Amino acid sequence: MFENMRASEAQIAERNERAVRVAEALASAGFVVQQNMDQETELQGAMVSVDPANDSRGGVFVQWNASSSLNESAAKNALGGGIDSPIFRHFSFVVEQMHATLIAILGSAGFDAVDADDDMNPYLIRVKP
Secondary structure, eight states: OGGGGBOOHHHHHHHHHHHHHHHHHHHHTTOOEEOSOOTTSOOOEEEEEEEOBSSTTOEEEEEEEOOHHHHHHHHHHHHTTOTTSHHHHHHHHHHHHHHHHHHHHHHHTTOEEEEOOOTTSTTOEEEEO
């Protein structure tokens, strides 16, 4: 059943190649880039990932990850109702600015990078073929 939901091997290979090119472009611009995450890796910097789905969820994606200390502080403030707190505003500013910056830099490098329009992950970037 799940095999039907997975893109073809050729599509996945193309996505993996595109992800490598995206990571190289971001690294050459000076970003710390992470790929192939495992649960022991602290997410920080630009994360490039490939989703093998054979529908609109599939593709190559980029997301900015602030430091774990900033993420945790912002989450604690938000859970405590402090979305107007300075730390939460700072976190929001960083994530919003990096989202726009990554799209602009990838565009400058020749990629078609757009907001992924994902309600569950509002700052996710899709890098189109």
